[in-house]
Amino acid sequence: MIIENTITSLLNFIPEIILFIMSMVILLAGLFKFSSKYVFHLAVLSVIVAFIVSLQNQTITSSLLFNNSIIKTNVTDFFKHICYFIFLVQILISRNYLKDKKIITGEFYSLLIFALLGCFIIISSNNLIVLFLGIELSSLSLYSLIALNRSSILSSEAAIKYFVLSTIASGIILFGFSYLYGITGTLSISDISKYLISYDESNLYLFSYVLIFIGVAFKFAVAPFHMWLPDVYEGSPLPITNFIASIPKIAFFVLTYRFLEDNPIINNDNFSKLLLLLGIFSILVGNLFALAQKKIMRMLAYSGVANAGFIFLGIFSAINNNFSIAAFYVISYAVTIVSAISIVTFISSKKFDLIYINDFKGFSSRSGYVSILLMITLLSTAGIPLTIGFYAKYLVLDALVDRGLILAAVVVVLMTVIGLYYYLRVIWFMFFESGSNSLINVRGNFSLFILSLIPASIILVFLFPDSIFKYVFEILT
Amino acid sequence: MDIITILFYLVTSVIILSAISLIIVNNTVHAALLLVLIFFNSAILWLMLKAEFLSIVLVLVYVGAVLVLFLFVVMLLDIPVRKNSNQKLYLLFSVVTSLVMFAELYMVIFYHNFTNEVNIITSSELNNTYQIGLMLFTDYIFSFEVTAFILLVAIIAAIAINMTEKQRSLRQDPGKQILESKKSRLRIIKGNKL
Numbered sequence: 001m002i003i004e005n006t007i008t009s010l011l012n013f014i015p016e017i018i019l020f021i022m023s024m025v026i027l028l029a030g031l032f033k034f035s036s037k038y039v040f041h042l043a044v045l046s047v048i049v050a051f052i053v054s055l056q057n058q059t060i061t062s063s064l065l066f067n068n069s070i071i072k073t074n075v076t077d078f079f080k081h082i083c084y085f086i087f088l089v090q091i092l093i094s095r096n097y098l099k100d101k102k103i104i105t106g107e108f109y110s111l112l113i114f115a116l117l118g119c120f121i122i123i124s125s126n127n128l129i130v131l132f133l134g135i136e137l138s139s140l141s142l143y144s145l146i147a148l149n150r151s152s153i154l155s156s157e158a159a160i161k162y163f164v165l166s167t168i169a170s171g172i173i174l175f176g177f178s179y180l181y182g183i184t185g186t187l188s189i190s191d192i193s194k195y196l197i198s199y200d201e202s203n204l205y206l207f208s209y210v211l212i213f214i215g216v217a218f219k220f221a222v223a224p225f226h227m228w229l230p231d232v233y234e235g236s237p238l239p240i241t242n243f244i245a246s247i248p249k250i251a252f253f254v255l256t257y258r259f260l261e262d263n264p265i266i267n268n269d270n271f272s273k274l275l276l277l278l279g280i281f282s283i284l285v286g287n288l289f290a291l292a293q294k295k296i297m298r299m300l301a302y303s304g305v306a307n308a309g310f311i312f313l314g315i316f317s318a319i320n321n322n323f324s325i326a327a328f329y330v331i332s333y334a335v336t337i338v339s340a341i342s343i344v345t346f347i348s349s350k351k352f353d354l355i356y357i358n359d360f361k362g363f364s365s366r367s368g369y370v371s372i373l374l375m376i377t378l379l380s381t382a383g384i385p386l387t388i389g390f391y392a393k394y395l396v397l398d399a400l401v402d403r404g405l406i407l408a409a410v411v412v413v414l415m416t417v418i419g420l421y422y423y424l425r426v427i428w429f430m431f432f433e434s435g436s437n438s439l440i441n442v443r444g445n446f447s448l449f450i451l452s453l454i455p456a457s458i459i460l461v462f463l464f465p466d467s468i469f470k471y472v473f474e475i476l477t
Numbered sequence: 478m479d480i481i482t483i484l485f486y487l488v489t490s491v492i493i494l495s496a497i498s499l500i501i502v503n504n505t506v507h508a509a510l511l512l513v514l515i516f517f518n519s520a521i522l523w524l525m526l527k528a529e530f531l532s533i534v535l536v537l538v539y540v541g542a543v544l545v546l547f548l549f550v551v552m553l554l555d556i557p558v559r560k561n562s563n564q565k566l567y568l569l570f571s572v573v574t575s576l577v578m579f580a581e582l583y584m585v586i587f588y589h590n591f592t593n594e595v596n597i598i599t600s601s602e603l604n605n606t607y608q609i610g611l612m613l614f615t616d617y618i619f620s621f622e623v624t625a626f627i628l629l630v631a632i633i634a635a636i637a638i639n640m641t642e643k644q645r646s647l648r649q650d651p652g653k654q655i656l657e658s659k660k661s662r663l664r665i666i667k668g669n670k671l
Contacts, residue, residue, distance in 0.1 A: 204585050
């Protein structure tokens with residue numbers, strides 16, 4: 001019985017097992033001189049194989065694996081596929097950058113795949129212990145990935161800051177878990193979120209949820225817990241920044257979805273007010289601080305804070321278990337920020353690091369195509385029509401107005417308009433200022449093709465949104 | 478009050494006092510030793526909950542291995558205690574924040590009546606260690622494996638971060654030693670050329 005269960009679970013878990021085995025193979029391949037050249041190819045191959053197997057293994061019915069510790073539904077499958085896609089784009093773009101920085105080693109790719117595995121475990125966990133282990137697996141790999149670039153002082157600083165603060169957040173999450181276990185007497189997340197249907201809501205239950213969401217807010221970098229984000233964005237190597245900005249956010253969104261799905265606590269006044277206030281405060285802080293930034297990565301970090309605020313507002317407005325708005329926002333933001341950071345990685349992968357926003361001056365005369373791609377991406381982050389970001393922001397605002405929170409919606413719109421300034425400044429520098437830097441890298445047909453995938457899909461989804469909207473709404477309501 | 482209750486209050490007060498002094502103490506060696514005291518007392522608490530295997534593991538693993546390593550590191554590095562100039566300001570803020578948090582926790586936890594408490598599974602036939610082993614390799618096999626991943630990541634990361642291209646260590650290279658000639662090592666100077 002137990003053995004049968006384990007075998008069926010293992011069969012359903014093949015993509016992750018492939019990734020794990022291949023990360024070991026990559027680690028070994030990196031050790032020898034003759035094979036260390038093929039580390040990158042092995043990494044790409046393993047991710048593609050896992051992606052294809054995962055696409056083949058899709059199920060419509062949800063199933064519980066490994067004695068209820070892992071859940072596999074169409075929601076987890078969908079988010080995992082988006083993670084695979086984003087991850088592929090990231091590692092395909094980052095090759096030349098890593099070669100230039102001399103950190104293209106077996107350890108790098110194997111730790112990166114471990115971080116991805118940790119995020120997958122977060123996405124599909126149905127057990128508090130497994131969930132916490134997934135959080136630790138992904139963040140431990142990320143700390144060490146940031147610290148891997150030892151020649152840079154900024155990297156070490158970022159690694160230490162991320163390590164200390166993120167550990168505190170993990171501790172707070174664990175504290176909340178322990179009280180949840182004490183109250184409900186079960187470790188299964190689906191049982192915990194259904195607990196309120198049969199029992200009264202107690203203050204302690206609410207308190208443990210608040211603790212967990214403080215931890216989640218930290219991982220999302222929502223405003224009072226955002227202090228680590230700019231330094232980490234600035235200090236870590238760009239491919240790692242690319243990872244931190246996108247995939248953990250998707251994973252933690254699925255975590256919040258699992259905790260709040262079918263749970264009456266989302267209608268609790270105190271709890272939903274927490275989400276609302278955190279969201280609005282974060283939009284205020286993110287947009288205002290981003291105005292003053294001189295470095296491109298710090299600017300993107302603060303814009304990430306503002307967008308995390310939007311995600312929290314989306315979760316706040318998920319009143320009838322309708323998480324599709326927040327899910328759509330998370331996906332569109334993750335894909336867009338990956339495109340933006342990938343373009344910066346691509347530009348600065350030849351002896352020159354593009355750090356300051358001023359460096360974008362006259363960029364369109366160097367390469368009009370890349371600057372148009374960056375323009376589309378930035379406009380999507382800002383939420384201008386003709387891009388997917390417009391729908392995402394519009395849906396969140398629409399939900400806010402539906403709940404009668406006109407004032408909040410007005411504040412959010414004002415802040416978004418202020419935020420437009422710093423996105424447009426980059427575009428202005430690119431197209432209307434003179435000056436050109438010959439060290440900027442604009443070559444590489446394959447990279448250009450990969451880079452243009454996301455901006456093209458941003459516009460295509462805006463023009464033909466029906467199928468994707470329908471799919472997201474169908475699986476998340 | 479029976480003896481168990483008295484013991485409980487004694488042990489918990491030692492834990493709380495040593496935890497507070499762990500934060501206040503300036504000397505890192507003293508802090509590590511206070512942590513040892515905390516672990517020992519928590520082990521006693523677990524023993525009182527009839528979890529004898531876990532309490533022994535706590536002492537063996539944490540006190541025996543982790544903290545001894547920690548003490549070694551602290552003693553070898555000899556980190557000087559730095560006086561921060563605005564330490565008093567930090568102290569004020571931290572005391573206020575922790576008092577507020579304590580009040581909140583007190584209000585929330587002590588007014589909660591734990592009706593459906595977690596049932597402690599006690600079976601007379603199987604002992605504690607056996608049961609833990611059984612659970613670990615059947616129900617929690619996935620968590621067990623993920624823990625192994627995490628330890629693996631820690632090993633990879635520790636080696637990858639510390640591995641340098643340049644040889645900083647004092648390791649001897651036998652090949653270079655053999656190739657060394659007399660000329661490169663020895664210079665004979667005649668007396669009048671000094």
